[in-house]
Amino acid sequence: MDSKKNTSTILKWVSGGLEALLGIPVLGGTIVLSLVWTPLLIMLALHIATLVYSRKEGQKSLGSILGIITSSIGWIPVVGMIMHIVTAIILLIDAFKSNAVEAQKNA
Secondary structure, eight states, X not given: OOOOOOHHHHHHHHHHHHHHHHHSTTHHHHHHHHTTTHHHHHHHHHHHHHHHHHHHTTOOOHHHHHHHXXXXXXXSHHHHHHHHHHHXXXXXXXXXXXXXXXXXXXX
């Protein structure tokens, strides 16, 4: 039984968790503003990497594409928070589904 995870699945868990953190009202905005929007640039790079690995591994890439859009407009106060939350949900559901598919393949 091979328990190796796809890189894209791991990246989706990480980026989804970070998006959820940035989506928390007040806390997410404080993180972004105190670090002068650097977290949005880091998330943009992470979503691009996740997109590349998702495409390479034949996985879904909607969450990564939405994450790229979110990182681009995340500086808009309420819109950014909503987008971070939606992106987090989509990425985490996709990562969960990918884990389930991998578990079935290994069973």
